[in-house]
Amino acid sequence: MKILFLTHQFFPEYQTGTERFVLNNALMAQKFGNKVKVVTYSYYENAFYDQEIHGILYKEFFYEGIPVLAFKFKRIPENINLVLENKNLSPFAKSVLEVEAPDIIHVGHSMRMHEFIWSAINLGIPYIITSTDFFLLCPKINLTPDKFSLCSGPKGGKACAKLCPELDRKFISRRLEAAEKILKNAKDIVAPSEFVAQIYKQEFPILSFEIIPHGIRYHFIKNNDRVYDKESKITFGYLGNLIYHKGVHVLLSAFKSIETKNSSLKIYGFGQQKFIKKLKEISNNDKRVSFQGLFASEKLGNVLSDIDVLINPSISYETYSFTLHEALACDVPVIASNIGVMGEVIVNNFNGFTFSPGDALDLAHRMEEIIKNPAILNDLKQNIKNQITIPTIEQEAYAYTKLYKNFHS
Amino acid sequence: MINELYHYIIITKSKLFDRAYYLRNYPDVLHADVDTLWHFIRIGWKEGRNPSQSFNTNYYLNENTDVKQANINPLIHYIKFGRKEGRAPNPIPHPGMGKYIFEPVKSCPDTEIPIFNKEYIQTHPKKLDEDLGFEKIKIYGSEINLDDKSRNDYENITLYDTKISIIIPTINAGDDFDFLIKMLINQKGFHEIEIVIVDSGSSDHTLEIANRYGAKIIEIPNEEFSHSHARNLGAKNATGEYLLFTVQDALPPSLTWLNELVTGLKTKDVSAVSCAELPRENADLFYHVISWNHYEFLDVNKHDRILAMPEEPNHFNLRKNGQLSDLACLIPAELFRKYQYRFSYAEDLDLGIRLIKDGLKIAFLGSTRIIHSHNRPAYYFLKRGYVDNIFLSEIFEDFKIPQLKLLNVIEDIAFSYNFLIKNVFTKIQALSFPIQLSTLHMEVKQYLGEAKTYPYPIKTSYQENMSLDPELSGFIDIIINKSGYTQIDGNYQGNLIEAMFGFVNITFEYLKTTHDIIDKPFIESLTACLTKEISILAGAHLAYAYINRSDEDIELAAFLHSILKANV
Structure with a gap:
């Protein structure tokens, strides 16, 4: 079987959760005996591409043994990240599908890739969609009307009109119609968490979703078997991008307010220098806080062995969160904002604690509870060890393989 | 400066x-x-x-x-x-360049209707806000109802009011064992699941993990272990109506896996059922090739098969129709106790053949799989090739043994590793990449064909001069020294390279299912795969020579037999 993966961006240019999901599944589908190719939009400088046809630059290369077709418009359309159609891309998309002749298309992210879906519908090529975020519902992707708020879906455009009045009503209405058509024509729609499925189903109740949680690469996982007593020093950790909506500033502010020498905070991740500078200003040379930079993926187990509690302070919806699940796979409890998938996965006093998103004081209280009584982590770790199962990438890919086979004659 | x-x-x-x-x-x-x-x-x-x-x-x-x-x-x-x-800043262009050809549409606007509400934007200029916010996040709209569940794998499964006993022989099962047990006890659709561990001397956390999940533990001395004995003992202590035999390093792919096996057993009306394996993410190319080829042989890569006694019961047909697998073998407890496992090796195949010989049917599922694979060094596969062929010759009277002499096989081994590494691998690595798979296949066959005119190597230390795994090169040095090998004048007279053509064709048949084009980093996997293939063939040829041993090489044959039979 030949499977074409579509995604809005891909390795090595971008390396967020969606790219990991697409790479993991392409790798495993290939290992399970299928031909695969990833087709992605890209933003490399023009010299990178070795082919140009009618204003579209493209290049084929391999990433970790996976064939990749990366393309971009020579003149990038102004609204490419907002719209769900772009007729100028249509002939290219049709040509790619005709030449590659996939048995099935797996859409990992549809932004900038919609013409491939419209062409697939016209050519009768079956496709499945994994909704890795809310892009088909929301041009702002993550249901964030502004910096300090989240919404629960467009409600037919009524919520957009109220909360995002800068967007044209007709545009929203037409965009939702197109989104519904894309979703309805999919052979199957998958969400990595119940939370994502429910947001979509609120908007389109007729849709049926299958839940397939993302898998993780277990050979990077190492069990953190530390046992705690009342004297134990606690190391909190953050792993992820250093960008505003991840809420690291909330975490730093919370930690700064805790007066204790018995704990420390390690921040792992990468971001723009300007933003990191702001974060460092918040920590104000607090020697308990260290910025550790990036780490190689094979070091994940070691990094999670060095921290006692992972903190996910996101102030926007997370649809899955690889680091949260990787921490649980290593038996590390989590404190997370009570929104999105974190609110679905983290249960207070069972495998961690939740707090009100953006509320540094609430987060500080949760951290203090652990600092004052580190032994509570022992029970949480036992619960995680005995009762939580985070799927492997083989298990995730197996579930998808069963779906592909359903639609491949 | x-x-x-x-x-x-x-x-x-x-x-x-x-x-x-x-x-x-x-x-x-x-x-x-x-x-x-x-x-x-x-x-x-x-x-x-x-x-x-x-x-x-x-x-x-x-x-x-x-x-x-x-x-x-x-x-x-x-x-x-x-x-x-005109010097190139990057490697050569990808094969198939220029394949996407199309006529452009007449240039369209990005969107036919405006995206932004201009009036609003004009009256509400965007605030330049670079400050970090520390406000509670406001959430608009209704609460999300997480109780209205979406579809999952186990909402439509058949429920069985029965008890399943899962039997696993263990020794130092490692950290992954925890995950395996957790996946097994949480399998959906059964009244009760019992785990029975037969441990032959673990010194790691295996028993602690088994205890934590309430498994029944039977401990035996290490020297008492055999694949059959451990499993028979587990079965004797099991209390379920059905027995599932599996292994400590396997992993069910889903929580409905066991249910699919039981459903397979019942709906196909068979006496026992096994399923194919799915290699883990880090499985090497060689493992993928042999696994795929084995299931091609069994004809289960694309569908399930019900197996019964073949009309012509030769060794080929019996293996094709009598295969059960200890990676996952489900059988009613009462039936198993009548037959039990026998032998210290290939006890699963033996059980399957006995069942079909008695007129029963068994099933092998390709649609349901279990995650399992090993990355083992080439030397293991040399030993495996040896032991497999000794075993086949012992249990199948019609298994044909080529007439080979031990000294000739050793000369062939000395030639073949040297020829592959120095000639074939060097030339493959010098090709331009990326390359079409079909072109690479032709090139590899051409390089192999050069064996006819390639010289035998002078006596050398393989451990010092060849990039092979140390155990393998150490073994080759031993057999070269023990046999008194000296460089042979004249053209290559052996059989191993001819046999390699067959294995290479299988490898490329497998690769045709997954690749059109090969890039350079893949070549390391390919050469490692070919090294394991020549090793398994070398082991098979040593077995043939052992079976044909005569007075002149009986001591050397016995010496090699003692090394090669150990620890497989």
């Missing part, structure tokens, strides 16, 4: 340096907190770092020896001269 400043200006103007790319790919530079372009000019290019995705420093230097010899910054050379001279 002035020169460096000049380079800084030239590169900046060229726009061929991508700071974000550099930081992403070289995190040490990020930690060092230095200007990325200065880093590239002063140190980076000398360390082979690329200034952007579109310029490959090492490729440019290797392709342009004049630039390399002049020891100048290759990017500066490219900007000033190379670009005009």
Whole structure:
């Protein structure tokens, strides 16, 4: 079987959760005996591409043994990240599908890739969609009307009109119609968490979703078997991008307010220098806080062995969160904002604690509870060890393989 | 310094340096907190770092020896001269270039209706807000109802009011064992699941993990272990109506896996059922090839099969129709107790054959699989090739044994590893990549064909001179020394390379299912795979020679037999 993966961006240019999901599944589908190719939009400088046809630059290369077709418009359309159609891309998309002749298309992210879906519908090529975020519902992707708020879906455009009045009503209405058509024509729609499925189903109740949680690469996982007593020093950790909506500033502010020498905070991740500078200003040379930079993926187990509690302070919806699940796979409890998938996965006093998103004081209280009584982590770790199962990438890919086979004659 | 400043200006103007790319790919530079372009000019290019995705420093230097010899910054050379001279900044273009051909549409606007509400934007100018916020996040809209569950795998499964006993022989099962047990006890659709561990001397956490999940533990001394005995003992202590035999390093792919096996057993009306394996993410190419080939032989890669006694019960048909697998073998407890396992090796195949010989049917599922694989060194497969063929000759009277002499096989082994590494692998690595799979296949066959005119090697130490796993090269040195091998004049007279053609064809048949084009990094996997293939063949040929042993080589044959039978 030949499977074409579509995604809005891909390795090595971008390396967020969606790219990991697409790479993991392409790798495993290939290992399970299928031909695969990833087709992605890209933003490399023009010299990178070795082919140009009618204003579209493209290049084929391999990433970790996976064939990749990366393309971009020579003149990038102004609204490419907002719209769900772009007729100028249509002939290219049709040509790619005709030449590659996939048995099935797996859409990992549809932004900038919609013409491939419209062409697939016209050519009768079956496709499945994994909704890795809310892009088909929301041009702002993550249901964030502004910096300090989240919404629960467009409600037919009524919520957009109220909360995002800068967007044209007709545009929203037409965009939702197109989104519904894309979703309805999919052979199957998958969400990595119940939370994502429910947001979509609120908007389109007729849709049926299958839940397939993302898998993780277990050979990077190492069990953190530390046992705690009342004297134990606690190391909190953050792993992820250093960008505003991840809420690291909330975490730093919370930690700064805790007066204790018995704990420390390690921040792992990468971001723009300007933003990191702001974060460092918040920590104000607090020697308990260290910025550790990036780490190689094979070091994940070691990094999670060095921290006692992972903190996910996101102030926007997370649809899955690889680091949260990787921490649980290593038996590390989590404190997370009570929104999105974190609110679905983290249960207070069972495998961690939740707090009100953006509320540094609430987060500080949760951290203090652990600092004052580190032994509570022992029970949480036992619960995680005995009762939580985070799927492997083989298990995730197996579930998808069963779906592909359903639609491949 | 002035020169460096000049380079800084030239590169900046060229726009061929991508700071974000550099930081992403070289995190040490990020930690060092230095200007990325200065880093590239002063140190980076000398360390082979690329200034952007579109310029490959090492490729440019290797392709342009004049630039390399002049020891100048290759990017500066490219900007000033190379670009005009048509020198390539990156490896050769991908095969199949220019394959996407189309007529453009008449240029369309990005969208036919406006996206933004101009009136609103004009009256509400965007605030320049760079401050970090510390407010509670407001959430608009209704609460999300997480109780209205979406579809999952186990909402439509059949429920069985029965007890299943899962029997696992263990020894130092490692950290993954925890995950396996958790997946097994949480399998959906059964009244009760019992885990029975037969442990032959674990010193790691195996027993602690088994205890934690309430498994029944039977401990036996290590020397008492055999594949049959351990499993029979587990079965004796099991209390379920059905027994599932599995292994300590397998992993069910889902929580409905066991239910699918039981449903397979019942709906197909068979006496026992097994399923195929699905290699783990880190399984090497060799494992994929042998696993795929085995299931092609059983004809279960694309569907399930019900197996019964063949009309012509030769060894080929019996193996094709009597295969059960201990990776996952489900059988009613009462039936199993009548038969039990026998032998210290291939006890699963033996059980399957006995069942079909008694007129019962068994099933082998390809649609349901279990995650399992091993990455073992080439030496293991040499031993495996040996033991498999000794076993087949013992249980199948019609298993044909080629008439080979031990000394000739050893000469063949000395030749074949040397020929593969020095001739075939060197030539494969020198090909231009990426390359069409079919072209690579032809090239490999051509290089193998050169064996006819390739000289036998002088007596040498394989451990010191060949890039093989140390146990394998150590073994080859032993057999060369023990046999008194000396270089043979004349053309190659052996059989191993001829046999390799068959294995190479199987390898490329498998690769046809997954690849059209091969890139260079893949070649390391391919040569490692070919090394394991020649090893399994070498082991088989040593077995044939052992079976044909005569007075002149009986001592050497007995010596090799004792080494090769151990620990497989």
